[in-house]
Amino acid sequence: MKISVVIPTLNEEKGIKKTLNKLKPIKKEYDAEFLVIDGGSSDRTREIAREKGAKVIVEERKGYGRAYKTGFSKSKGDIIVTMDGDDSYPAENTLDLIEYFQENGIDFLTTNRFGEIKEGAMTPKHKLGNAILTKVMKLLFNINIKDSQSGMWIFKKSLLKELDLKSNGMPFSEEIKIEAFNNTEIKSIEKPIRYREREGQAKINSWKDGLENLIYLFKKRFT
Template sequence: MLLSIVIPTLNEEEGISSTITGIPFSTLSRMGHDVELLVVDGNSHDKTREIAAKLGAKVILEARRGYGRAYKTGFEQCSGQIIITLDADGTYPAEKIPEYVSHFQSTGLNFLTINRFGRLEDGAMSFSHKIGNKILSATLRLLFGLKIKDSQSGMWILRKDMILSNMPQSDGMGFSEEIKIIAFKDGNAAEIDGEYRRRLGEVKLQTVEDGVNNLRYLLKLRTTF
């Protein structure tokens, strides 16, 4: 089966190499999977695209800014029926992709998200980031009745046909919470404990501004769902 791994990037030259080389391509091949690697780049000004291309990634330049916009483009252009997502900064355990894919297939899920708080490395997340995430996750549970511990996790496994038939509207960081609402309302989604590590490269998240925008977006989504 063809798997598509989609990684959004913007000036991630410090982390993209470790992220890609950490993917266990040989293990996935022994499991019977071919792997397509797509890097969707938001016009980086460093060597992110060059490094990714040298490591075998198909690099897609997406001039329209936004975390969600990058994923929409990647999902639309990938060929695999199962999609795996990662950040480009080495924070997610790429080596566990085979384990997560096996769980995803054996349980017949349409969507699987990884709870970063299952094993959070010291220094991987600032105190304010932790508090903001707790508030957003609690708000999501309250507004939508979903049992999700980590509303902002960016490591997912999903079926392409599921997401193309019901694509989130957000082009920004709100995409992460919106895709979970869509998937869990579908009724065939799950969250499992994973890991989260210290970031390689500059932190781009603006905790207060992004947190407030995500909270507003959750309130907006409540009128839709």
């Protein structure tokens, strides 16, 4: 069993070291690789990632979804794990999540950041936006999850051929959940995690990205 951890980055020198350090226990239990898909960082993100044993792939084409598609295509694992490189997700709990994933015969696992969210980890504006997007997803696709925008997933790589993933941008996060949860042949669940304040400066453009995600939900549903 090989595990691939795919991490998209852009100027995450403050968080990538912590993230990769917390992932080390996986290598004691599995044949694991860490892939950092970098969108053109101007800081030491790539250098630090390589020092910590990660394979760095530079993706010059812009987009959150594009970074993941590139990472998935380069990954060699039977199971793929994703997360951001800013230390906001509990990388230290990844091994436990993988074991839970396997023991329960799960195909796709997404996480709920509101299970235990630290103060300051998410602004009120982001919480409201996420709530709206999650509610709209439920209404349009009948998917009952609590966090439509979480970026930490665990899934079998073999599922990718079953998922119709078109977005190259931020909507990729909601799209992969829609595709997985709406496929009756895929056992999908959501599991709560601890979520904390990121290291470094946030890259998300709240209004622009939120509106893009909202429009994409309707576009996917009706076209």
